Amino acid sequence: MAKKGAVYVLDEPTTGLHLADVDTLLGLLDRLVDAGNTVIVIEHHQAVMAHADWVIDLGPGAGHDGGRVVFEGPPAELIEADTLTGRHLRDYVGADR
Structure with a gap:
């Protein structure tokens, strides 16, 4: 999953996750973006929305x-x-x- 320049589309990736795991997911998404990838997330979770670019x-x-x-x-x-x-x-x- 860490190819540079890839596009990732995630649909409701926080479904069923504990709040601590949402933070872990956000860190992973940050690393993907920092590595030059595009991440598109379809999500209702406010933590993800607040964290988005x-x-x-x-x-x-x-x-x-x-x-x-x-x-x-x-x-x-x-x-x-x-x-x-x-x-x-x-x-x-x-x-x-």
Whole structure:
């Protein structure tokens, strides 16, 4: 998995992980990116979103109410966005608006 220039797509990699294991996963993802790889993660876990370089938020809701890009940018800007994900991430990181 550590080939330089590879693209990795992970779908909900935190499912079933203990919180300590999420930190381990984030460290692994950082090492892959630092080695020149691209990592795309489809995830609902706020720790992963807060740790990301770039977030694409689809919505505005789930199922037939979703599917449109409602935000894209760094997590620091997402917590300021008026989206469901932005509100949850803001609560997670304890940021005041």
